[in-house]
Amino acid sequence: MTMPNRLRLAAALAVACTATPAFATDSVLHCGSLFDARSGRIHAERSVLVADGRVEAVRDGFVEAPGADTVDLRGHTCMPGWIDLHVHLGSESSPQSYSEGFRLDPEDYAFRAVGYAEKTLQAGFTSVRDLGGEVTLALRDAVNQGLVRGPRIWAAGKSIATTGGHADPTNGINAQLAHLIGPPGPTEGVVNGTDDARQAVRQRYKDGSDVIKITATGGVLSYASSGDAPQFTVDEVRAVVDTASDYGYRVAAHAHGKEGMRRAIEGGVTSIEHGTYMDDEIIALMKEHGTWYVPTLYAGRFVADKAKVDGYFPEVVRPKAARIGALLQQTFRHAWESGVKIGFGTDQGVGPHGDNAREFLYMTEAGMPAAAAFQAATVRAAEVLGSDEVGVLEPGRFADVVAVPGDPLADVEAVLRVDFVMKGGDVVRQPGDRAARTTTETASR
Template structure:
């Protein structure tokens, strides 16, 4: 009986795509290549992919037709920085000692569905040790969620941000053993290469490093450099052998500079990015993923006594407000920007708040939407399949009522969600 109920629950989102044809009539379509609206268009979806986009399509017998003529249709949104395996709470630090992997796994299923229903059909999960399993379950149609590119365990240095032994007693640390490359903790270029190969062994889709201290880690500094440049270069070179891109968590100026100079593909957060670093990023073509939402959220919560440990609060209060200012400078300077939020540091499903914060900092609404479509797809090296409503690409389509290029707050109210030709939400 329980198996039958499970199968019945899965049918609505696993049995629709194969052999199906759907026509979607849109009042406007967002042209992600040129960051503008095209006017009325009809989209023909066949077997999960976009077959054609035209000004009009004749009625076809037996073919489902979805009326979104009062809506703007956009490519499925892409969040380039999430953590689906966790979510903020005052209990988060203690839960690390109490919860089991299956507890986190069950929670992540709900986080994934909230993300999808918010219009984010693809995400890059940066640092979840168990996210490969969630990715596989979504790909197999077992649970509802976005397409996931999973980094697996972040690569850190000994004692650095993402060292899993930070903040615990010596006795407990000794019982758990010294963390090494298999645990994502390295000291020197040789161990750095080994850690990349371990992530390949575990089935990761990309590599993430923690190039500087972190705001929420149980340590004093949130911005000190934590890798030597030769260690980062070893990671980047090894990653290239496996077709991996490298994302670098980095707050402090020197840590950002080392990561960019060593060839990483993206800087995440970039809080204290200097003019010198901005010039280097433009020279190297390095992407910037700002995560303003996380900065604003941690600053708000740090003002609440007891939400974060006392060692974390000063970092959150200092770093949080700075990220939005840095983003504005980077945008004005012409740095390549891809949308990313750090969801998990704040509540999953609230990802679209980032659009409003980007616009507040000076980015036009159309460019902000482009950052979550074309730009993010290019960063993920998936532009051939994602990021625009174009024939041949996956039918990842979302819609909002009205014109989001005129009112960016509409991005918080996605009413239609299709991923790979399957409808998950309707107006």
Template sequence: MSRATPCIILGLALLAALPASAADGLTALQCPALVDTAAGKLLGQTTVVIDGNRIREVKAGFVAPDGARVVTLPTGSTCLPGLMDMHTHLTSETSRDAYSEGFRLNDADIAFKGAVFAERTLMAGFTTVRDLGESGGGVSVSLRNAVNQGLLKGPRILTAGKSIATTGGHADPTNGSRRGLQPDPGPEDGVVNSVDDARKAVRQHYKDGADLIKITATGGVLSYAKSSDNPQFTVEEVKAIVDTAKDYGYTVAAHAHGKEGMRRAIEGGVTSIEHGTQMDADLFPLMKKHGTWYVPTIIAGTFVTEKAAEPGYYPEIVRPKALAIGPRIKSTAGAAYKAGVRIAFGTDAGVFPHGQNAREFELMVEAGMPAMFTLQAATTHAAELLGMSSDFGSLSAGKYADVVAVPGNPLEDITLMKKVSFVMKDGVVYRGAEAPARPELGKRGRATV
């Protein structure tokens, strides 16, 4: 981790506008309508009774327990569990200058950007995210810690740290650099070339404080390399990563576009396939046999296709890959849904501007998924993928008080998910009713007014 980290965290603390108050006492959140994602149905007037940062009970109608602070949402609002994005990159964002930032920006610069992107993500209604790959330096780990300590506004972050790649593969940090400019990276840098390297890279991630592992099982669209889909790990290397990850309680997410790389990743035991562009009828049964999750990221494919048409936005080595891969993800996602593959919501935010994550709902519906299914993909399914269904995914007793609301019925108009009007995380209101202006830092990192 960078020696600059303490300074980064101090600077980020000064930057942040903190949440309204600690999650103390009883709150009765009165919802004109509520999506029961566990049951898959829409309820009428409902009160979510919150005790501290957990839900005590969910009651039909508008009720107000003795001593509770009452928060009544506007007529027509619909409450949902806090949304969960299973594929983000909070420490980077697309731009014409993105390919030079690795040579220009320090860890502190990246951290300040990440603080802005994290807040934007939370305000869009996403209260929990997986961060699946940073440039290195441990900035995403520090960002997670700062959010957990109450120094920053942001979603609950589970980070993979640096993606694990192979030499020259997608996420090799020296791709595109002239020879000799950077040293040959190894397992400590997230680049492996053997079973032993693979094990060491996982252990290094544990040492660095990651929450899960992400590998790049095939080439990628935006890396400075020719192929977007060639396999880049052996099955033995994948198994070594997965087996070692299990020792540390880690799941493994696999970036993959090409079929052979996906097959190796699935047979190697990864938890999820990200993007999955060339997944087809040959691979659907294998996904179902192994119980592998699929995180489509349709919006990322749509965005890179649009930007590839703009001369100069991407390097010339990237443009053909974006034009070939991007348009296929939506149809693959639709076919995977019809085949019964397990699907969780993810966007690849950072490949497109942060805060626009909810456009994925609209694209999933266009791909043929019912509106309710897409909402479940971002709640109950995502919680199951994380192995945290007892804490997240639905508005029910015992779970964390993560609640969002939109101004209308998203089952009738899924585009309303882009208009989140209320955000509560951990029992604290960040947007909407009683959201703060500029509170002060309280004890243990909580904010008070």
């Protein structure tokens, strides 16, 4: 062999050894239309090629890939899998919710959560941020291990509160039982002061949380009279945020009242959840700090409706549900028109799991264009999560796809007729499959 030939052979071997191995295309989705989450536009006739659980390519027209499974979605619009930034998979509201906390064990909630996760995935939500619920940490791990089916879960674990605050687990307990339990502290997610705040975040790290949730004001459904009073100081919020950043965590703040929102924003939280009494001053502050708004319109409507039903809520909760729930939609309209950054979130667990997509209807009713609402549940929600693996259908991202019949920009109610769901390259729902599946034959990627 001559020297030039030896050099060419050596060069070829070097390239072969260092090149990234290519994965064979597993499946091809022939989409009649495809929603581009970045531009907010729909493109006709696109093929999504999937390899090893991720998007390999998106191509014009209906292309073929030898040996790959082909899914015919030519009568559908394909979109990136939807993301719900505010769920509680460990529970679901009912007239028995308050008494069940004294009767049920964590295992009971865990088994219920398996069904709620399946319903959520079947509805087209391939990723969620669970903002409060200890069993969800184990649920997340079970989904990741392929033991049960559900969306990708960013789990907060136990929410962080102050004494008597919205997430104080001893609210509503009689004095004798409270004495036996003792006052909850940072381990239980209850803080008073900056040292406690730092310890509570570190405990969430120890527990395995993915995100931190604080209750910066009172809440609607907690067993307490105020739904909007501030419950953290700015210094306490900053201690939470600074400590969270040490572990790469983002912080979501449940907040209804104006002063609690102001403190949370100035303290550096990533997002304000609910934001009921948001006004122009708070809107300007959010825009200045780049704070996201997750409106949870579904929860507002749900609690306002149930407040009219005798016995559904305890009497201490009922007036808050009637008052605060009715305000959310007009707050959302003002925030959207004012240019606040908005991510999609429902607070499901207040309302029934699996009905998450109805939030799109409420957002558009309040004046947000359908395309912007879909962006809020895809590319924008991924920004809130800080993830570069979900939210858009681009090469290298997870192959998370939801498909609905027709054109959802013209008929937003199409989101209630999900026909196809793929998560990480695995088809979990397909046209004609109306009943939610409960099998777990494929491991979740």
